[in-house]
Amino acid sequence: MTYKxxxxxxxxxxxxxxxxxxxxxxxxxxxxxxxxEFQRLRRIKQLGTASFTFQGAEQSRFTHCMGVYEITxxxxxxxxxxxxxxxxxxxxxxxxERIVALCAALLHDVGHGPYSHTFEHIFNTDHEQWTQRIITSKETEINQVLRQVSDDFPxxxxxxxxxxxxxxxxxxMISSQIDADRMDYLLRDAYFTGTKYGMFDxxxxxxxxxxxxNGIAFDYDGMHAVEDYVLSRFQMYQQVYFxxxxRGMEVVLTKLLQRAKDLYEHNHMNDFEMPSLLIPFFENNVGIDDYLSLxxxxxxxxxxxWQNYxxxxxxxxxxxxxxxxxxxSAEYDQETEKILPKLADIVExxxxxxxxxxxxxxxYDLPYDVYSPNSNKNRTQIEIMRDDGSLIELSTISGxxxxxxxxISGDERFYFPKSMLVEHPDDIFSNTYEQFQEHIFNDEII
Incomplete structure (x- = not known):
């Protein structure tokens, strides 16, 4: 269909x-x-708690969405x-198809909540589902704008x-193993974190x-640029995103929101200023206006x-x-996982x-995967096109x-208060310090 x-x-x-x-x-x-709804993205950081580690990482979801639009x-x-x-x-x-692609690129993250993925985990929300809901709901300004194109355009x-x-x-263009979304956030996050891992051509x-x-492919003579992109993505996950x-700040945020939710559910917030904008999330009864208010x-x-609560x-x-x-934090694996309950008891x-x-x-992250018809979550593999028009999957020609x-690359970590690493001979930690040190070694702590 051609749109006017x-x-x-x-x-x-x-x-x-x-x-x-x-x-x-x-x-x-x-x-x-x-x-x-789109201007709200100015008030949501792209990298959440990563700004506590990389002080320049103050960029917003707004700037990222604009970048994805531009690449598209x-x-x-x-x-x-x-x-x-x-x-x-x-x-x-x-x-x-241009205008559909451009609108989807611009709006692809409009459903992100505050502090993004941490918030999703606590309140069981899904930003892609909320994005679709915001786009299709007649309550939103976004929907009203899109319906000016056609009634079915949202x-x-x-x-x-x-x-x-x-x-x-x-x-x-918007969602694959090499798409406008990933290309923008790698370059943007590398720039604002001051790292070079995410740079590619x-x-x-x-x-x-x-x-x-069946989609999008890449010329054979451009294989090395695509290869460099895959490697830069791998490095950004290992060095920045993980x-x-x-993650230690993310754990604090998670526990903070969990404590507030638990207090509310046990009616322990009645004597203090009620977090009214969070109540729909505490009660699992969230409307679009509730979601967009945060x-x-x-x-x-x-x-x-709450610092005075x-x-x-x-x-x-x-x-x-x-x-x-x-x-x-300290890393653990399948062999040492069994001591975690003991460590938690010592902390308590x-x-x-x-x-x-x-x-x-x-x-954990899967830097690159190939199509598997038996997989529960298939990924669109990167196809390289030869001069004769035939296609070959990237990993078969790139060592x-x-x-x-x-x-899969990444790690598993056990998080605990920093005080557990400091010896206090005259207070409550005097006994627990030595017990904790039996299991945690300084060279494992980051």
Whole structure:
């Protein structure tokens, strides 16, 4: 279907440290950017608790979504210029799909909650489902803007997020093992964390991308740029996203929200200012307005108030989070996992409620995988196109990628208060310190 879309009288540009200029030519894109639901993303950090480790990591979901839009726009321009469809079903690019791709790219993260994945874990929310709900609900400004294109346009955009849209090229632009989303967050997160692990040649990758009937492939002579992207993604996960200190702050945040939820469920918040915006989440009865009312700043305001709360655990965890007091950690494996209950008991005997001051945190990633028809969660593999038009999967021609294929990387950590590592000869820790040290060695602590 061809949509009649209003073009802006003059292109609008947004300055960006990663892409230099982000170009907006369609009225619908500018209108989406100006909706209250999209502007809310300015108030949600892209990397959550990672900013406690990498002080520059203050970028927002807003800037990331704008970047994903811009990369998708460049992909569409490349496809239109070099691979325009000539006959129906020829597998080349139909530029009528552009506006669906651009809107999905811009809105793909609009359903993220405050502190993103930590919040999802505590309150059992799913940002992709919320994204689809926000797009398709007539209550939202986003939906109203999209319906100006056509009555069924919000559902089309949401189906891209759900991976059910009927054009696999559009779906893979936004969600695959090498997509606009991943390419932007790797470059953006590397820039703002001050690391170099996520750097790769975006310009070259966009140049060698090409559509085919079942999705997107990459020219054979661009294989090494794609290979470099896979390796940079692996390094970013190991060195940045899985950093043990960031995870230590994530554990504090998780326990803090859990304590607040437990107090509410036991009617122990009646004598203190009620966290009204969190009540729908405590009661598992969340509407769209409830969901969109929360952002990082709202949670931080509650945490500030809770530093004066009469409950000592909530007060202490609020202080620890706002004042950057992460829990310490030690790696464990299948052999040493059996001592974790003993360690938790020692922590409790030192005066810390183990339910709130000990935790395990597992961070694993699959850097690259190939399609498996028997897998519960199939991944779209990276296809390399030879000169004759035949396709070959990346890991079969790249020794470096093959070394990472199907190999899960990461670690498992046990988190506990830093006090357990400090000897206090005259107080409650005098006995527990030595017991704890029997199992925890300093060279394992990070």
């Amino acid at each position: 879309l209003e073009m802006l009288p003059r292109e609008k540009v947004f300055r960006d440290p990663i892409h230099n200029y982000i170009h907006v030519q369609h009225r619908v894109i500018l209108d989406l950017i100006n909706t209250k 726009r460049q992909i569409c321009d490349n496809f239109k210029r070099n691979y325009p469809t000539k006959n129906p079903g020829d597998g080349l690019w139909n530029d009528d 559902e089309k955009v949401a189906s891209v997020i759900a991976h059910t849209y009927d054009n696999p090229q559009v779906v893979q 975006l310009t070259r990758i966009l140049r060698v991308m090409r559509p085919y009937k 950093h043990p200190v960031s 952002d990082d700043g709202i949670l931080n305001t509650y945490f500030t108030l 009469p409950d000592e655990i909530l007060k202490d965890l609020s202080y620890r989070f706002l004042s950057r007091k992460p829990l310490k 005997s030192a005066g810390f409620a183990k339910e709130y001051y000990t935790s395990t945190n597992t961070s 470096l990628v093959n070394a990472l294929t199907g190999k």
